[in-house]
Amino acid sequence: MLTALITGITGQDGSYLAEFLLNKGYTVIGMTRHSTTGDFSRIQHIQEKLTLAQADLHDQGSLLSMLYTYRPDEIYNLGGQSNTQLSWSQGVLTAEATASGVARLLECMHQVTPHARFYQASTSEMFGNAPYSPQNELTPFNPRNPYGIAKVYGHFMTGSYRTHFNLFTVSGILYNHESPRRGFEFVTRKISHGVAQIKLGMADKLILGDLDAVRDWGFAGDYVRAMWLMLQQEKPTDYVIGTGIAHSVRQFCEVAFASVDLDYRDYVVVDPLLVRGAEKFPLVADACKARENLGWESGVTFEQLVQMMVAQDLRELAQGSPYSHTT
Secondary structure, eight states: OOEEEEETTTSHHHHHHHHHHHHTTOEEEEEESOTTTSOOGGGGGGGGGSEEEEOOTTOHHHHHHHHHHHOOSEEEEOOSOOOTTHHHHSHHHHIIIIIIHHHHHHHHHHHHOTTSEEEEEEEGGGTSSOSSSSBOTTSOOOOOSHHHHHHHHHHHHHHHHHHHHOOEEEEEEEOOEEOTTOOTTSHHHHHHHHHHHHHTTSOSOEEESOTTOEEOOEEHHHHHHHHHHHTTSSSOOOEEEOOSOOEEHHHHHHHHHHTTTOOGGGTEEEOGGGOOOOOSSOOOBOOHHHHHHHOOOOOSOHHHHHHHHHHHHHHHHHHTOSOOOOO
C-alpha cells in the first residue's frame, strides 16, 4: 500500500485528490496548519479515512518531522496562498508560502525521502501576459501578479531539484479548474452562489466585473487525476493541463442563470471598479502533451460544470448548510 502526502488537503483540489487516492487504495496523509481552527468542511465526509498531520510550509522543522514520521511515497504540494487578488495585499506572505514553502518541502524530501515522487501545483497564472495563445510547456512565463511570480519560483525550484539531485519531481501547469467546492472569493463560485440566492429570493442582483474576460475552465475532479498520472510515468516531466476551450464570464453567467430558467441580463450589474485589464492573448491550454503521454482528457464539459455548481449551491442554501460536499 502506497502512502501519499497532500499539503493543502482542506482546499478544493486537496479534497478531490484525497478522495481519488483513497479509492486507489492509498494511505493518505493530509498536512494541515491548525488542527482546531481550520476549515475541514471539504473533507468532512472522508476525514475518518485520513491521517491529518500538523505542519507548516513556513516551518522547515515541522516539515522534516512530518516526513520522518510518515515516509510518503508520493508528495502532492497543493498548499500555499492561492488568491491572485489577495497576493497584492499580502505579497510577502504569498512569497513565503507559495514560493519559499516549495523550496523547504523539496529540501526536506531530498534529505528524508529522496525515493518519493513529488508533484508541484503550478498554474497558468505564470504565463500572465502570454506572447501567444494557446500556451504549452514551452511558452515563456510572464506573470502579472505576486501569486504568479511566486508560482514561477516554485516551478523552477521543482525542476532544479529534478535535474540537480535526480529526484522525481514534476509540475502540473493547471488552468482554471472549478467545482462546487470552490472558494467564494473566486468569480465562478460568486456567480453560482449568486444565481442560487436570486433563484431562492435571497438576492435581486449579482455584481461582477468584466463580463468579456475569458478563461479556460475545467472540473477540478478531472484535474486531480492528471496530477496522479504525472507521478505514475517512467520519467518525470512537466505538463500543461486544461480543456483548450476559452469561455467568457458572460457565457458562465448565461449558462448559470439559464440552468434555473432565468436571464442573466435581468440580474447582472457590472461594477467598473472590478474590471481588470484583459490579456492580449487569453490564457488557454494546449494540453496535447498530456493527452498523448498521459492519456488525460477533461471529462466534464463547461456546461455540466456550471450546472453542477449552481445545483449544489441551491441545495446548500435550501438546506441552510454552508457546505454539503459530496459532489
